[in-house]
Amino acid sequence: YPSGDIHMGHFRNYTMTDxxxxxxxxxxxxxxxxxxxxxxxxxxxxxxxxxxxxxxxxTLANIAQSKATLQKVGISFDWTREVASxxxxxxxxxxxxxxxxxxxxxxxxxxxxVNWCDHCNTVLANEQAAGGICWRCESPVxxxxxxxxxxxxxxxxxxxxxxxxxxxxxxxNLKTLQRNWIGRSTGAEIEFxxxxxxxxxxxxxxxxxxxxxxxxxIAPDAPLLSTLAIPDxxxxxxxxxxxxxxxxxxxxxxxxxxxxxxxxxVTVVNPVSGEKIPLWVADYVLAGYGTGCIMAVxxxxxxxxxxxxxxxxxxxxxxxxGDTLSAxxxxxxxxxxxxxxxxxxxxxxxxxxxxxDAVIAQLEKEGTGRAQVQYHxxxxxxxxxxxWGAPIPMIHCPTCGVVPVPEKDLPVELPAGEIKYLPTxxxxxxxxxxxxTVTCPTCGKEAQRDPDTMDCFVCSSWYFLRYLDPHNDSxxxxxxxxxxxxxxxxxxxxxxxxxxxxxxxxxxxKFLKDIxxxxxxxxxxxxxxxxxxxxxxxxxxxxxKGNVVSPIDxxxxxxxxxxxxxxxxxxxxDREVLWGDAAHAGLVxxxxxxxxxxxxxxxxxxxxxxxxxxxETRFDPDSLTAVERDAYRKLHETIAKIDRDFEALxxxxxxxxxxxxxxxxxxxxxxxxxxxxxxAAAIARLLAPLTPHLAEEWWEVLGFGPTVFRAGWPQVxxxxxxxxxxxxxxxxxxxxxxxxxxASDAPESVVVAAAEADAKIAxxxxxxxIKQIYVPGRLINFVVRLRK
RNA sequence: GCCGGAGUGGCGGAAUGGUAGACGCCAGGGACUUAAAAUCCCUUGUUCCGAAUGGGACGUGCCGGUUCGAGUCCGGCCUCCGGCACCA
Numbered sequence: 001y002p003s004g005d006i007h008m009g010h011f012r013n014y015t016m017t018d019x020x021x022x023x024x025x026x027x028x029x030x031x032x033x034x035x036x037x038x039x040x041x042x043x044x045x046x047x048x049x050x051x052x053x054x055x056x057x058x059t060l061a062n063i064a065q066s067k068a069t070l071q072k073v074g075i076s077f078d079w080t081r082e083v084a085s086x087x088x089x090x091x092x093x094x095x096x097x098x099x100x101x102x103x104x105x106x107x108x109x110x111x112x113x114v115n116w117c118d119h120c121n122t123v124l125a126n127e128q129a130a131g132g133i134c135w136r137c138e139s140p141v142x143x144x145x146x147x148x149x150x151x152x153x154x155x156x157x158x159x160x161x162x163x164x165x166x167x168x169x170x171x172x173n174l175k176t177l178q179r180n181w182i183g184r185s186t187g188a189e190i191e192f193x194x195x196x197x198x199x200x201x202x203x204x205x206x207x208x209x210x211x212x213x214x215x216x217x218i219a220p221d222a223p224l225l226s227t228l229a230i231p232d233x234x235x236x237x238x239x240x241x242x243x244x245x246x247x248x249x250x251x252x253x254x255x256x257x258x259x260x261x262x263x264x265x266v267t268v269v270n271p272v273s274g275e276k277i278p279l280w281v282a283d284y285v286l287a288g289y290g291t292g293c294i295m296a297v298x299x300x301x302x303x304x305x306x307x308x309x310x311x312x313x314x315x316x317x318x319x320x321x322g323d324t325l326s327a328x329x330x331x332x333x334x335x336x337x338x339x340x341x342x343x344x345x346x347x348x349x350x351x352x353x354x355x356x357d358a359v360i361a362q363l364e365k366e367g368t369g370r371a372q373v374q375y376h377x378x379x380x381x382x383x384x385x386x387x388w389g390a391p392i393p394m395i396h397c398p399t400c401g402v403v404p405v406p407e408k409d410l411p412v413e414l415p416a417g418e419i420k421y422l423p424t425x426x427x428x429x430x431x432x433x434x435x436x437t438v439t440c441p442t443c444g445k446e447a448q449r450d451p452d453t454m455d456c457f458v459c460s461s462w463y464f465l466r467y468l469d470p471h472n473d474s475x476x477x478x479x480x481x482x483x484x485x486x487x488x489x490x491x492x493x494x495x496x497x498x499x500x501x502x503x504x505x506x507x508x509x510k511f512l513k514d515i516x517x518x519x520x521x522x523x524x525x526x527x528x529x530x531x532x533x534x535x536x537x538x539x540x541x542x543x544x545k546g547n548v549v550s551p552i553d554x555x556x557x558x559x560x561x562x563x564x565x566x567x568x569x570x571x572x573x574d575r576e577v578l579w580g581d582a583a584h585a586g587l588v589x590x591x592x593x594x595x596x597x598x599x600x601x602x603x604x605x606x607x608x609x610x611x612x613x614x615x616e617t618r619f620d621p622d623s624l625t626a627v628e629r630d631a632y633r634k635l636h637e638t639i640a641k642i643d644r645d646f647e648a649l650x651x652x653x654x655x656x657x658x659x660x661x662x663x664x665x666x667x668x669x670x671x672x673x674x675x676x677x678x679x680a681a682a683i684a685r686l687l688a689p690l691t692p693h694l695a696e697e698w699w700e701v702l703g704f705g706p707t708v709f710r711a712g713w714p715q716v717x718x719x720x721x722x723x724x725x726x727x728x729x730x731x732x733x734x735x736x737x738x739x740x741x742x743a744s745d746a747p748e749s750v751v752v753a754a755a756e757a758d759a760k761i762a763x764x765x766x767x768x769x770i771k772q773i774y775v776p777g778r779l780i781n782f783v784v785r786l787r788k
Numbered sequence: 789g790c791c792g793g794a795g796u797g798g799c800g801g802a803a804u805g806g807u808a809g810a811c812g813c814c815a816g817g818g819a820c821u822u823a824a825a826a827u828c829c830c831u832u833g834u835u836c837c838g839a840a841u842g843g844g845a846c847g848u849g850c851c852g853g854u855u856c857g858a859g860u861c862c863g864g865c866c867u868c869c870g871g872c873a874c875c876a
C-alpha cells in the first residue's frame with residue numbers, strides 16, 4: 001500500500017525476496033521478481049485525506065518516494081513489470097474480471113445487514129470487520145441494511161478448504177487459520193413447525209441430540225422473527241428486547257457476560273419426537289450464521305445450558321457417555337461429547353455418527369430435514385461508498401435492469417479533477433452527473449452507472465497474474481505465459497493477510513482456471529511468512545507511538561549492505577525481530593565483518609598479482625599443506641551448509657557460517673596465493689545475495705566483470721570434505737568424560753583403545769562394562785556398572 | 789473458550805535424539821601506538837574443589853516418562869505472543 005514511505009517491515013520483507021531472487025539468478029535460473037502498488041482503496045485514500053491531498057496526487061507522490069527508497073535498498077525488482085492498481089491500464093482488467101464473475105453468476109447484488117464503519121463512511125467485508133473492529137481505523141463496526149455487490153466466494157468454499165491439504169509448502173499455522181476462517185461444519189438442516197404449519201428451519205451439527213431439545217431460540221435481528229404471529233401479550237417485551245439489542249454494537253453484545261432472552265409465547269413442534277416446545281428470542285443466537293435460529297439442547301450445549309438454568313427451562317440429557325445418565329437437574333455443565341443415544345425413542349442405543357446418520361435418514365424420509373454443510377465464510381461484500389477505487393463496471397437501466405458495461409468500453413475511468421471525494425456515506429461518484437448518466441448498452445435508453453467502487457482487495461486478488469504480461473492491452477495476460485510461469489515458487493509476506501488476501505487470491509485462481517485462463521488450481525506452492533519487525537520493547541512500530549525507525553536514516557549512516565546484513569543476522573526469517581538498541585549494536589558487528597572481508601579480498605587479489613585464477617579451481621587435498629587442507633575443507637563445508645540453510649531462509653546461520661569461515665581463514669597469508677584467491681572469490685559470491693553492492697565491488701576488485709550475479713554459485717568439492725583425523729566425544733553412562741582424536745578411518749576398536757588409554761577417561765571406566773554405543777565419527781558411550 | 793506459535797547466558801540467537809550456548813553484540817584483560825582510533829589475540833552459563841596443569845556438580849519454563857544418551861520424543865502443567873471468537 002502506498003500509505004507512507006518504506007519502513008523496516010518492508011525492508012525486511014523485500015530484502016528477503018531479494019536474497020532469494022539473487023541466489024536463484026546465480027544458480028542460473030530464470031527469475032521473475034516483480035513489484036506492484038496496491039494503490040486503490042481505503043489505505044491509500046485515508047492516508048491522502050489525512051494530509052489534505054487529492055488521493056491521486058498523494059498516491060503518485062508516495063509511489064515515487066517509496067520506489068526511490070526501494071531502489072536505494074538495492075532490491076532486484078524487475079521495474080519493467082511494475083504495476084499499480086490505480087492506473088486505467090490495470091483496473092481495466094479488474095473491471096473485466098468483475099464482469100466475468102457477473103456473467104458466471106458469481107457477482108450479484110443483495111440487500112442484507114452489512115458491516116458499516118461510521119468513521120470511514122463505508123461498508124466493510126467480514127474479513128475487514130473481524131472482531132467487530134474496522135481494519136483501517138479500529139473503530140467499532142455497526143450494522144446497516146443495504147443493497148450491495150457480493151462475490152460468491154462460498155461457491156468455492158469446499159475447494160478452498162479441501163485444497164489446503166495440497167499446499168505442502170505452506171506453513172501449518174497459516175493453513176490452520178484458513179481452515180478455521182472457512183470453517184466448514186457438517187450436520188443437518190431441520191424444519192421445526194409452528195402449529196399453523198409455518199416452517200422454522202435450524203442448522204445443527206448434532207442431530208443425534210434432537211430428543212434433548214427443550215426449547216428453540218431465534219436471533220433478535222433474524223428477519224424471520226418479524227414475520228411471526230406473536231401473541232399480543234408477548235409483543236411489548238419482545239419489541240423492547242429487540243430494540244435494546246439493536247442499540248448494542250456487536251462488541252458490546254459479545255462482552256455481555258450473561259445470556260439474555262424473552263419468550264415469544266409461540267409453540268413449536270419437534271419434527272422427530274412430536275414434542276411441543278417454546279420459542280425464545282435469545283441474544284446469543286447470531287442472525288448471520290446458519291438460519292438465525294437454533295434448536296436448544298441444554299444438556300449438551302453449554303450456552304443452551306446456561307440459558308435454561310437462568311430461565312428455568314427443562315434440561316434433558318439424551319447422550320450417555322458413561323454407564324449412567326444423570327438427571328437433568330443434577331448436572332453442573334453441558335457435555336458435548338459424542339456417546340450413545342438415550343431417552344430418544346426408537347434411536348436409543350445408537351452411538352456417535354451412527355446416531356447422527358439415523359436421525360438424518362429419518363428426517364429425509366419424512367421430508368422435514370436433510371444433511372447440510374455450513375461455512376463460517378460468507379460471500380465477499382465488494383462494493384464501497386468511496387471515491388478512490390476501481391469503478392464497478394455496471395449500468396442500472398430502468399428497462400433492462402443491471403447490465404454490464406460492454407467489454408469494448410472498458411475501462412470505466414474514475415472521474416478526475418474537481419471531484420468532492422471526501423466520504424459522506426454515499427459514493428462521491430453519485431454526485432457527478434456526467435459520470436453517472438449513460439445510455440443502456442442493451443436498449444439505448446438513458447441509464448445510470450453504478451456509483452460504487454471496488455474493495456481494494458479485489459484489485460489485489462489478481463496482481464500476480466498481471467506481472468506475467470503487464471503491458472498487454474488486449475487481454476488480462478497471454479495464457480501461455482501464465483502456463484509457463486505459474487505457480488509462484490516463492491511467496492514471502494506477512495501472516496496478516498492469512499484470512500483475507502491469501503484466500504481471495506486462491507479464489508480468483510480457481511475461478512480463472514474454471515473459465516479456461518489458467519492451468520493451475522493454486523497460485524503459490526511455497527509460502528513463507530516473515531516475522532514482524534518490532535521496536536526494542538517488542539511493540540509494533542507506528543507513527544503515533546513515535547517509535548518508527550527509518551531504514552533511510554540507517555542506510556545513510558552505515559550504508560545499505562551493513563543494514564541488510566544486520567537484519568538477516570538478527571533472527572531466522574520467520575521469527576520477529578526486535579529492532580532496538582541491541583540491533584543497532586549489531587550494526588557495528590556487521591560493519592566490522594564486512595570490512596574484514598574487504599581486506600581479505602584485496603589482499604588475496606594482491607597475492608596473485610596479475611595472474612588470472614579460475615574461481616572454481618579444484619585442489620588435490622594431498623598436494624596441500626595441513627593448514628591449506630583445513631582451509632579448503634572449511635570452505636567447502638561452508639558452501640554445503642549454506643545451501644541447506646538458504647532453502648529454509650535461515651539467513652542468520654548463513655551469515656554466521658561465512659563469519660566462521662572468514663574467522664578460520666584469518667589473514668590468509670599462510671595459504672598459497674591461488675587458494676587464497678579461490679577462497680576470496682567464494683566468499684564474495686556466498687555473500688552476494690545478502691550484500692549485493694559490496695559483493696559486486698569485491699568481484700570487480702578480484703578482476704572479474706561485469707557482474708557477480710552471472711558468475712554462478714560456488715559448488716561443493718566433495719574431495720575437499722574428508723578430514724585426516726576426527727574428534728570423538730567419549731561418554732561414560734551418558735556423561736561427557738573427555739574426547740579422543742583418531743584417524744578419520746579408524747574403526748570402533750581403535751576408538752575404544754584410545755579412550756581406555758586416555759588418563760582422564762580411564763578412571764571412569766573401572767567397573768563392569770555392560771555395553772558400548774558407537775556413533776561413527778561423533779561419539780562413543782560406555783555403559784558401566786560401578787563395583788561397590 | 790477454541791486454534792496456532794514460543795519459552796536456551798547480560799542481549800540477539802545456534803544445535804539431523806549424540807560434546808548445550810555456534811556466530812555476533814556487550815563486558816573484562818592484553819598486543820600494537822608517544823597517545824587515541826582502527827586492527828589483532830585472550831577470557832566470558834552458574835557453582836564447588838585445587839597452589840596449579842586440572843577436576844567435579846548443576847544448567848535449555850515446571851513435573852514426570854521413554855532412551856545407553858533428551859533443548860530435541862511422549863504425557864501432564866505454567867507463562868507469554870498471535871489469530872478466531874456466543875459459528876449452534
